[in-house]
Amino acid sequence: MTTTETTPGTRSTRPQISPPSLLRASTTIVWRNLVHIRRMPEMLLDVTVQSVMFVLLFAYVFGGAITAPGADYKEFLLPGIMVQTMVFSSAIVAMGLTSDLQKGFVDRFKSLPVPRSAVLVGRSISSLIHSSIGVAVMAVTGLLIGWRVRNGVVDGVLAFALLLLFGFALIWLGIWVGSLMRTVEAVQGFMFTVMFPLTFVANTFVPTESMPAWLRTISEWNPVSAITQACRELWGNGPAAGADAAWPLQHPVLVSIGWSLLLTAVFAPLAVSAFRRRSRD
Amino acid sequence: MSASSAVEAIDLVKHFGDNRAVDGVSFVVPTGSVLGLLGPNGAGKTTLVRMLTTLSVPTSGTGRVAGFDIREQPNDVRRSMGLTGQAATVDELLTGRENIRLIGGLYGLSRSYVREASEHLLDRFDLTAAADRMAKTYSGGMRRRLDLAVSLLATPPILxxxxxxxxxxPQSRSGLWEVLRELVGEGTTLVLTTQYLEEADHLADEIVVVDKGRVIAAGTPTQLKDRAGQASVVVTLTSAADLDQAAELMRSHSSEVHVERGSRRLTAQAGGLGDMTRIAAVFERSGIELDDLGLARPSLDDVFLHLTGHRADPSSASDQTTEGVAQ
Incomplete structure (x- = not known):
């Protein structure tokens, strides 16, 4: 074989293939997913226009009919809607993963000398970025209609960190569902069927006090309620839970962390094994 | 194993539930050669390739790629080969150039190498003008070429x-054949699956015929054709009126003569070129006018029919009514 040839991409100049680190592989995938968003900005509609519409709908259409004891309804509403956005991020992960599996991108990826977990890590990071854009859009909308972070920077940042942690936990649910289902349409149908009750049977949009006792109990034990309550307290958007509220709402910050860890502990192994099984055949 | 084999399948088996997609397949591909895996849809070709490229774990058996065991050393295998899938797996929302960059990042190649190599590859595959357009605007042929360019980024010795x-x-197809022949010229080992007999005939040094998850025949294209039966001499007459006389003449040289009146064609079994020249001489003397005279070897399609009882090429499925004539 000739050795004088030095054109890259020809046999004689086989490059050094050093297996990429998980970091390089994951950032490459994140880059690719972000290019997707740039090329199809309508992918962001779910966390931007849709969320703003939700904010405006609840703040001005339903809000007048809902009283949140000890709080301005608009302030009461914002943390709830942000949590809802984070919950929806698991649907975003699931749909993205299923589409990659369906279109053969995961196959292409698996034929390369890359740590296979990079697909999942890259997917998780880009969907957290995706939802964070949504949270940012809502924070700006909130600021415009009177929502404020009132308890200082530390508590303010802590609340955002809790949101991200919860989003991270739910991403595993998304990966699990995404690995089990065959089409994006199926994922969409399934995820929204799960997410609507999860985000509405909670304190996200209305105080739980007005619910029938059994429903109130379910709502207050719903992880979504704990995160929402934690954000409200940390941002100073509402009073602490009443003495008759369920135990999780009495300790919302700790319970939020606990729920996030528990959900991760349950769904991460399920997700990884479902993804592995899906990628064996 | 010998150092000169690039790919080996060793009793590979893959079952999906009750479906024995691949049921004990072995073959060896010498370095620098082209193996054609030929078979109809659902024969197990794709599953075989998926196992050899570590995408799918065999139920039993194993394989070697560049000397690395596909079960024990999957990462070494992945470093040694490129894969171009059935449905081209280019990313539609990325441009051609970005697709190459994506795979470069996943291979862990240096950015400067990827930049240089992508210019070269885009040029080679005639994609430079479209390099900054999203791949979803590409034609089918362009996508395949991009997919191939991406597979070649790390210049794998085995593809x-x-x-x-x-x-x-047809035009894109022959363009792609051209590129594949160039790669072989540079020393790349190719393993390709196809349901087109013509393609296997054209490109492959060795053909492994797969049906229902098993190897039913293997050999060079010529060997396989020889197995399907003898060559035959085909004569087309100018006038149908001469048919009976011509058939009589040919019977004196060949035990079996087939007459097709509509097309004024006579087919006689022949051992080879010698028979053909003899028959040509007979017609020369007889004064019967001929439109055409030639030696026909069985096509790979005949081979497949002969081996399996059904045709491989989906486009010739409608020919099944003519099986009787072909035999």
Whole structure:
């Protein structure tokens, strides 16, 4: 074989293939997913226009009919809607993963000398970025209609960190569902069927006090309620839970962390094994 | 194993539940040669390639790629080969150039190498003008070429191509064949699956015929054709009136003569070129006018029919009514 040839991409100049680190592989995938968003900005509609519409709908259409004891309804509403956005991020992960599996991108990826977990890590990071854009859009909308972070920077940042942690936990649910289902349409149908009750049977949009006792109990034990309550307290958007509220709402910050860890502990192994099984055949 | 084999399948088996997709397949591909895996849809070709490229774990058996065991050393295998899938797996929302960059990042190649190599590859595959357009605007042929360019980024010594030309128009197909022959010229080992007999005939040094998850025949294209039966001399007369006389003449040289009146054609079994020249001489003397006279070897399609009782090429499925004539 000739050795004088030095054109890259020809046999004689086989490059050094050093297996990429998980970091390089994951950032490459994140880059690719972000290019997707740039090329199809309508992918962001779910966390931007849709969320703003939700904010405006609840703040001005339903809000007048809902009283949140000890709080301005608009302030009461914002943390709830942000949590809802984070919950929806698991649907975003699931749909993205299923589409990659369906279109053969995961196959292409698996034929390369890359740590296979990079697909999942890259997917998780880009969907957290995706939802964070949504949270940012809502924070700006909130600021415009009177929502404020009132308890200082530390508590303010802590609340955002809790949101991200919860989003991270739910991403595993998304990966699990995404690995089990065959089409994006199926994922969409399934995820929204799960997410609507999860985000509405909670304190996200209305105080739980007005619910029938059994429903109130379910709502207050719903992880979504704990995160929402934690954000409200940390941002100073509402009073602490009443003495008759369920135990999780009495300790919302700790319970939020606990729920996030528990959900991760349950769904991460399920997700990884479902993804592995899906990628064996 | 010998150092000169690039790919080996060793009793590979893959079951999906009750479906024995691949049921004990072995073959060896010498370095620098082209193996064609030929078989109809659902024969198990894709599953074979998926196992050899570590995408799918065998139920039993194993394989070697560049000397690395596909079960024990999957990462070494992945470093040694490129794969171009059945449905081209280019990312539609990325441009051609970005697709190459994506795979470069996943291979862990240096950015400067990827930049240089992508210019070269885009140029080679005639994609430079479209390099900054999203791949979803590409034609089928362009997608395949991009997919191939991406597979070649790390210049793998072994390339797997799963039905590389399925769905391409004839012009794109022959363009791709051209590129594949160039790669072979540079020393790349190719393993390609196809359901087109013509393609296997054209490109492959060795053909492994697969049906229902098993190897039913293997050999060079010529060997396989020889197995399907003898060559035959085909004579087309100018006038139908001479048919009976011509058939009589040919019977004196061949035990079996087939007459097709509509097309004024006579087919006689022949051992080879010698028989053909003898028959030509007979007609020369007889004064019967001929439109055409030639030696016909069985096509790979005949081979497949002979081996399996059904045709491989989906486009010739409608020919099944003519089986009686072909035999």
């Amino acid at each position: 797997f191509l799963d039905e590389p030309t399925t769905g391409l128009d």
